[in-house]
Amino acid sequence: MTGTTPGRVVGGPFWRWRRNPLRRHSDVVEAWVVLAVWTVTLVGGLLAGWWAGATVDHTFAERRAALHVVSAELTENAESGTPVVAGYDAGKVWVTVRWTASDGSAHTGLAKAVPTATIGSRLQVWVDRGERVAAAPTSRSEATLDAVAAAALVAPLAATAVWGAGWGLRGRLMRRRLAEWDAEWRQIGPQWRNFSGGKG
Structure with a gap:
């Protein structure tokens, strides 16, 4: 038997890409x-x-x-500073430090130090371009x-x-295709039933 069977016409995952009599524009x-x-x-x-x-x-x-990092000097003993009560540095204290910028100007600010640090000791402090103390x-x-x-x-x-979004768009196309099939069936269905009835 020659010819293309219906299964071969529409079968396979790529049937919408091949020319066949059942393919619609919506497909x-x-x-x-x-x-x-x-x-x-x-x-x-x-x-x-x-x-x-x-x-x-x-x-x-x-x-x-x-x-950038600067080497700052404590201006007070850490034991007199304010304790840090939260975060990773809990247990340290806030102390006043001073440092000299690259242009020679002097600056002060608050930094975190261990409670045993003493006045005059040094620690590394991160500062911004305005020479303000910043978090690392x-x-x-x-x-x-x-x-x-x-x-x-x-x-x-x-x-x-x-x-x-693509699935939603595909759903709209599916509903549109079903509506097209329903409209065509309303036109062709009565003729098909009449043909089948007359043949019987």
């Missing part, structure tokens, strides 16, 4: 939508993850570039971990959002 549109969704989901997710990671890494790099910047290794974590979080979220 072609859906095929392109599915291809676009898969492409944007994969590529867009990767790009979104890369962008998020690069943004986080750039932010930390900018902060590191805006700070995130290290390169920590920044890398944070960037990777951001990428790992954003990539699947972006991919899921694209996939959800």
Whole structure:
């Protein structure tokens, strides 16, 4: 027996891409939508993850570039300072320190020191471009971990959002195709029943 069987006409995952009498315009549109969704989901997710990671890494790099370390001298004994009660430095105390900037100007500020530190002892302090005491910047290794974590979080979220939007669009195409089939059946159905009845 020659000819193409109905199963071969519409069978297989790529039947919407092949010419056949059962393929509709909406089938072609859906095929392109599915291809676009898969492409944007994969590529867009990767790009979104890369962008998020690069943004986080750039932010930390900018902060590191805006700070520098100075050697500061305690102007009081640490035992008379204010205790740090929260965070990783709990147990240390706030003390007044002074340092000389690269231009020779003198500056003072509050820094964290161990309770046993005495007046005149020195410690490393991070300061910004305005010679104000600042928190230590995130290290390169920590920044890398944070960037990777951001990428790992954003990539699947972006991919899921694209996939959800594509699935919604595909659902609309499916409803439209069912409506077209229903309209055509209302026209062809009575003729088919009449033909079958007359043949019997």
